[in-house]
Amino acid sequence: MIKEGTRPTKTLSVILNGQKRVTEIQSNETLLDVLRNKFQIKSVKAACWVGDCGICTVLLDEKPVKSCLVLAQETMNCTITTVEGITHNDKLTELQDAFIRHGAVQCGYCTGAFLILGHYIINQQQRFTFSEIQEMINGIICRCTGYLQIIESILEVNEKQFR
Amino acid sequence: MNNYVGKSVARKDAKEKVSGLAEYAVDIDYIPNLLSGKFLTSPIAHARIVSIDTTEAEKIPGVVAIVTGKDWPVKIGLYAGDRDILAVEKVVWIGQPVVALAAESEIIAEKALSLIKVEYQSLEPIFDPKKAMESKDILVHEKMVEYNHSPAFNPIPGTNIANHFKLRKGDIEDGFNKADEIFENEFSMPQVSHAYLEPIVSIGHYRKDGSIEVWSSAQSPFTVRYLLGITFATPTSNITVHSPFLGGGFGGKAGLNFEPLAVLLSRKARNRPVKLMLTREENFRSAPIRVGMVASIKTGVTKQGKITAQQIKYIWDSGACADYAVNVGRAAGYVSIGPYDIENIKSDSYTVYTNKPYATAFRGFGHLELHWVIERQNEIITKKLGIDPVAFRKLNTLKPGTGITGNQHRLREDAGSIDECLDKVWIDLSPKKDKIKSFDPWIFRGIGIAGFMKGPAQPPNSASSAYVKFNEDGSALVSVGTSEMGQGTLTSLAQIAADELGLPFEKIKIRGDRDTDRDAYTWQTVGSRSLFMDGNAVKNACINAKEQIFETVSQVLRVPKSDLTIKNELVFPRGEPWKHLSLSEVVMGYMYPSGESIGGPVIGHGTYMAKMTILDANTGAGNPAIFETFGAQGVEIELNALTGEITILKLVSAFDIGKVINPQLCEGQVIGGSVMALSIATSEKLQYSDKGDLLNPSFVDYIISRSGDIPKEFITHFVENPQEDGPHGARGIGELTMIGVPAALGNAISDAIGVEIFDLPITSEKIWSEIQKQKPTLISNLKQKMMEGI
Structure with missing residues (x-):
């Protein structure tokens, strides 16, 4: 391989989906690129690469971020959670199960982002209304489903917490 | 009796998709020696190309191949061959690919692109469709008549009209004479973008033996294969097209798009595979849109x-x-x-x-x-x-x-x-x-x-086909040509198959990715045609598989084939379920206690032809x-x-x-x-x-x-x-x-x-x-x- 530019490389160490992972990065690499290309985390998708669509949402220290807008070097020693991190073998989370039952999945390209954001919403341990969830997920685009079933899935799991 | 048809069974691909396992063309980076492809686009809406200078770009280490329109000046397209792979003589829109290159990395590719110089001679452009229709002097395609057209279309020579369709009935003046009121209005809507979330991705591999392999975010892999064969003058059997899960399509990934360019780059890159992945902006500017x-x-x-x-x-x-x-x-x-x-x-x-x-x-x-x-x-x-x-x-x-x-x-x-x-x-x-x-x-x-x-x-000869292949345990694989882009047709097809074959839904496998070598043919995944066309083909394939199963069972049970039925994985004469053989005993061939065996592995096939004129x-x-x-x-x-x-x-x-x-x-x-x-x-x-x-x-x-x-x-x-x-x-x-x-x-x-x-x-x-x-x-x-x- 040919060396890309002359930027110095750094060693990045993160807790990715509960595991310590280390890789060499360049200072201009985004978290999105490092996740997809270095760590082979393919559930994190991209549709615009400039922060408009929200498809690349991951949890960074348990908060949702658009990974295309985060420089990888800023995430040193941080924890990162993606869909790979909430699924263990074939045991689905309640939210994943709700997505399937409600038909919240069509092409699936945005599904990882909505699941991760939904996971965050549910982890708030706070009861939200339909329109609050509608507002909270407004930052992620879906072109297939019309959003309704995604909102309903998150709402159902959220409501269950307070039963 | 339907166990599954009419019911809201979960999508076949749902688990793969919620687990982040579903693979899209954008995810494919494991092909050895993969190069990055990039293209330079026209900054002018209508211009003649005077010269293209790639000398400086060629000097950049890591640049493997550079192609221009002259490398493969073949017009491509589905119903009308009106599109250059890369602009040959002139450019016709801002965003049209003009020069492309393959490099060891995207960064190198981008750097090299910036060093390419293209000289244009501007021509008068035309943007308003009403004016374009009347225009005789500003023509987007002067050579339109020379293009290959499907016979169903009627381009008007010397104009910008690519097709004129006429619908005529009765006598229009007579109709207006009979009216009490006449209403005249004008309506319009602009061009829009499909805005599917997964951008267009095409990986092309032109091998040393002349065979072509493509991985593409394509709704219609069989059409891509057929048109690639025409583009590169090679038999269809030389080409394999894979279309993994699509991140939305909505028609925007139908037809032939960037696949020829990826193949062309690979051919020039001494047969190394090349991945073209459009940015969102490129997707807006260079990929197709809606009329x-x-x-x-x-x-x-x-x-x-x-x-x-x-x-x-x-x-x-x-x-x-x-x-x-x-x-x-x-x-x-x-x-x-x-x-x-x-x-x-x-x-x-x-x-x-x-x-x-x-x-x-x-x-x-x-x-x-x-x-x-x-x-x-x-x-x-x-x-x-x-x-x-x-x-x-x-x-x-x-x-x-x-x-x-x-x-x-x-x-x-x-x-x-x-x-x-x-x-x-x-x-x-x-x-x-x-x-x-x-x-x-x-x-x-x-x-x-x-x-x-x-x-x-x-087209009136649009066709679909399907096959059903049984496994040792009596489960089955259904193969069709329809792509999965979110619409969920594959799940409905599996429901139809499960009911027809008397199998539990879980025992029907239908893959989400398409492979033109492996899968049964369908024309395209468009027009809300798949459930009807492929659905009939699947049904026919199941009937054909059952025919094979019944042939064997009728001999073993000594009953006429027409008496047999399948329910809950058991084959038996209607009304006498206790007199059964299980599917798993039959679908790989039946063995008598003596060891003598009849029948054989069951593969049912079915087709469906459109009925049109x-x-x-x-x-x-x-x-x-x-x-x-x-x-x-x-x-x-x-x-x-x-x-x-x-x-x-x-x-x-x-x-x-x-x-x-x-x-x-x-x-x-x-x-x-x-x-x-x-x-x-x-x-x-x-x-x-x-x-x-x-x-x-x-x-x-x-x-x-x-x-x-x-x-x-x-x-x-x-x-x-x-x-x-x-x-x-x-x-x-x-x-x-x-x-x-x-x-x-x-x-x-x-x-x-x-x-x-x-x-x-x-x-x-x-x-x-x-x-x-x-x-x-x-x-x-x-x-x-x-x-x-x-």
């Missing part, structure tokens, strides 16, 4: 509301290439009067070239556009005549036995009923017809309805489609006259789809499709500078609906008048879910405030300025009321 439309309509009606004459001219703005969009103009041409039975028709549908990004298929395929014209016009007519909108429509709608293509081909008796759909929608809307007196005088409520129809637009070139008469799905949609809105803002209170839909194979999947299509249509109706528009430069190539400037924008309530009805030759009586639905929404919205605005909108998108700004134009005193009066209120 724009300008239409003029003249309708003659009696006082009683019978339409006596319909005269229409559609101009489809196809941008710089029309290889697929000629068929949009044709399909919208033969349905150009909508779902109505009219005696006198003169309709002309022109697909024209302009110097803008090129158009392809888009969910609805011209029908959302044409029904915007027809159903808005109908609203204007009913208002003037003072007739109930549904009564007016029902007086004119097609009935089974009347016909399409201007009633020149009789609809099947079991074609379904638009009248039932109109009634179902209207009932859910009409109780609110007496407008609720809102607290604020500037809030207006209104309802609107639109009826429509659509069938798959495909080529349409008459002068009148449009003929059988254009295997089915028409009828439907109606309505909205109830609240409109703020001071701001032009609309709130969609309710969106009601009804479709006669013959049989609901999977209610949840159908409803998912309806909700998703109608939100997409609302997005197009209220905000989407590709906007260009006066030089033809796209001004909004991003999701910030090209706004699509988000979760906060959806209607407050969805009501969906499915009417089930079965079509005898459909699988379980089913017809297609995917595209239908969008078609009525824009017109219903326009009609609701008219109902709410008496303002007529003729052009999409209906932004708040547009409503507000139309109120100013059409009701100049309304806003000042409201403001005065507001002041008095204080």
Whole structure:
């Protein structure tokens, strides 16, 4: 391989989906690129690469971020959670199960982002209304489903917490 | 007996997708020696290429191959070969690929691209489709007549008209003479983007032995394979096309797109594979979009509301290439009067070239556009005549036995009923017809309805096939050619197979990725054709597999084949389930206790051919489609006259789809499709500078609906008048879910405030300025009321 530019490389160490992972990065690499290309985390998708669509949402220290807008070097020693991190073998989370039952999945390209954001919403341990969830997920685009079933899935799991 | 058909079983691919395991073309990076491809695009809308200098770029270490149009000057396209792989003599839109290169990394590729110098000699561009249609001196394609055209199309030499479709019936002047009232209007809608989330990705590998392998975000891998064979003059058997899960398609990934360029780069890169992955901006500028439309309509009606004459001219703005969009103009041409039975028709549908990004298929395929014209016009007519909108429509709608293509081909008796759909929608809307007196005088409520129809637009010899291959344990693999892009057809096909074979749903495997070497053939995944066409093929394949199973079992059990049936994985004579063999005992061949064996591994195959005809070139008469799905949609809105803002209170839909194979999947299509249509109706528009430069190539400037924008309530009805030759009586639905929404919205605005909108998108700004134009005193009066209120 040919060396890309002359930027110095750094060693990045993160807790990715509960595991310590280390890789060499360049200072201009985004978290999105490092996740997809270095760590082979393919559930994190991209549709615009400039922060408009929200498809690349991951949890960074348990908060949702658009990974295309985060420089990888800023995430040193941080924890990162993606869909790979909430699924263990074939045991689905309640939210994943709700997505399937409600038909919240069509092409699936945005599904990882909505699941991760939904996971965050549910982890708030706070009861939200339909329109609050509608507002909270407004930052992620879906072109297939019309959003309704995604909102309903998150709402159902959220409501269950307070039963 | 159906265990699965008619039930909301979960999608076959759901678990893969929620677990992040589903693989898309964008994810494929494991092919050895993969290079990055990038292309340089034209900055000018219309220009002759004077020279291309790549010397500096070639010097960059890591650049492996550079190609220009002259490397492979073959015109590509589906129905008309009008597109260069890379511009050869001239460029025809801003964003057209001119030079491409393959490099060891994307960064190197980008750096090298910046060093390429292209000299252009500007030509006069043409952007307005009406002007383009008249123009004889500014031609986007001077050599159009030399291009290969499918015989179904009629380009007009020496013009920008890529196709002229004519629909003629009766005597139009006679029809207008019989009318009491004549209505003349013009309607339009702009070009829009599919805005599928996964950008276009094509990986091409041209091997040293001349074989070609492609991985592509393609809706129609078999068509890609066929057209690649023509492009590179090699047998189809030399080519393999893989299409993994698609991150949305909506028609934008139908046809042939960037696959030839990826292959060409690989060929030049001494047979190393090359991955082309478009950025969002490149996707907006260089990948295909949806046609724009300008239409003029003249309708003659009696006082009683019978339409006596319909005269229409559609101009489809196809941008710089029309290889697929000629068929949009044709399909919208033969349905150009909508779902109505009219005696006198003169309709002309022109697909024209302009110097803008090129158009392809888009969910609805011209029908959302044409029904915007027809159903808005109908609203204007009913208002003037003072007739109930549904009564007016029902007086004119097609009935089974009347016909399409201007009633020149009789609809099947079991074609379904638009009248039932109109009634179902209207009932859910009409109780609110007496407008609720809102607290604020500037809030207006209104309802609107639109009826429509659509069938798959495909060539008359369009075919589907399927095979069913049994495994040792009695489970089975179903193979079809239809791609999975979100619509969920594969799940419905598995339901059909499970019922036909008497297998539990979990024992049917149907893969989400397509491989043209492995999978059964289908023409394309477009036009809401797959459930009907592939569904019939799957059913036939299952019947064929059962025939093989019964052949063996009839010998073992010594009963006639015709007595046998399969239920719960057991094969037995009807009525005597205790006298059974299990599937697993038979599907790999049956072994007698002696060890002697009969039969063999079961592979069932099935096909389905479209039943259609080529349409008459002068009148449009003929059988254009295997089915028409009828439907109606309505909205109830609240409109703020001071701001032009609309709130969609309710969106009601009804479709006669013959049989609901999977209610949840159908409803998912309806909700998703109608939100997409609302997005197009209220905000989407590709906007260009006066030089033809796209001004909004991003999701910030090209706004699509988000979760906060959806209607407050969805009501969906499915009417089930079965079509005898459909699988379980089913017809297609995917595209239908969008078609009525824009017109219903326009009609609701008219109902709410008496303002007529003729052009999409209906932004708040547009409503507000139309109120100013059409009701100049309304806003000042409201403001005065507001002041008095204080």
